[in-house]
Amino acid sequence: MPHANRTQLKIFIKRAYEDAAPADGFRVLVDRLWPRGRSKETLELDQWARDLAPSANLRKWFGHAPKRWDAFQQRYRSELEAEEKQEGMRDLLAAADGRSITLVYAAKDEQHNQAIVLREVLSQLHER
Secondary structure (H helix, E strand, O other): OOOOOOOOOOEEEEEEEOOOOHHHHHEEEEEOOOOOOOHHHHHOOOOOOOOHHHOOOHHHHHHOOOHHHHHHHHHHHHHHHHHHHHHHHHHHHHHHHHOEEEEOOOOOOOOHHHHHHHHHHHHHHHHH
């Protein structure tokens, strides 16, 4: 039974415009830009991982266009393979210290956003 001693990591995704809740655990903003109209107090973040967000060029190219979703995922995953991004993700997992993680994002589209991709990549990294 591989990884039998590993705890199952729970990673949730939540829009920045939804209220924080105790069940969120370790809250991390994963946008490069601060969400409009939200204060530090309102977001109740443990960390702002702007360096793990898609590059400005990739974000602008994607523009949350569903027709670009598949290509966006591939390009973003490629960005996340860089050593400094891998280190940032390991640091995030360590900072959560076994708590659930909630990736906070501002995009309106709940089906096509970077938090979905980042959750998958973090889960895979945790399983290694």
